[in-house]
Amino acid sequence: MKPETLTFFDKVYEVARCIPFGRVTSYGAIAKYLGAAKSARMVGYAMNGSHGKDVPAHRVVNRKGLLTGKHHFEGTNLMQQLLESEGITVKDNQIQNFEQVFWDPAKVM
DNA sequence: CTCTTGACTGAGG
DNA sequence: GCCTCAGCCAAGA
Numbered sequence: 001m002k003p004e005t006l007t008f009f010d011k012v013y014e015v016a017r018c019i020p021f022g023r024v025t026s027y028g029a030i031a032k033y034l035g036a037a038k039s040a041r042m043v044g045y046a047m048n049g050s051h052g053k054d055v056p057a058h059r060v061v062n063r064k065g066l067l068t069g070k071h072h073f074e075g076t077n078l079m080q081q082l083l084e085s086e087g088i089t090v091k092d093n094q095i096q097n098f099e100q101v102f103w104d105p106a107k108v109m
Numbered sequence: 110c111t112c113t114t115g116a117c118t119g120a121g122g
Numbered sequence: 123g124c125c126t127c128a129g130c131c132a133a134g135a
Binding site for chain 1: 115116117118119
């Protein structure tokens with residue numbers, strides 16, 4: 001990869017890979033961790049390019065714990081199944097016990 | 110170069 | 123708690 005390509009996007013991928021099993025985080029949490037809390041949209045946008053990478057995008061949801069990006073996955077419920085496979089309860093595209101499974105990147109670091 | 114859109118969020122009503 | 127507005131930055135037309 002070219003150094004010029006090392007941007008906010010690459011940092012997002014890096015943090016996303018650090019998300020532990022059975023945990024989730026929000027776009028804003030990642031953005032804030034990167035020092036660009038107001039660029040949460042870029043995190044989601046970056047996820048658009050997460051295909052072909054080891055980025056567990058299904059573990060990244062919006063601040064409400066809603067699976068806003070499920071439409072970007074192959075199936076209509078693939079994202080939900082992936083989360084449920086990790087022990088996360090999902091109901092109506094929304095993560096239950098969100099605070100319980102929420103993972104803060106800054107908290108680990 | 111300009112305009113629109115988007116996997117978002119926080120503040121205000 | 124829900125709706126609306128503005129800010130953010132990048133990619134595509």
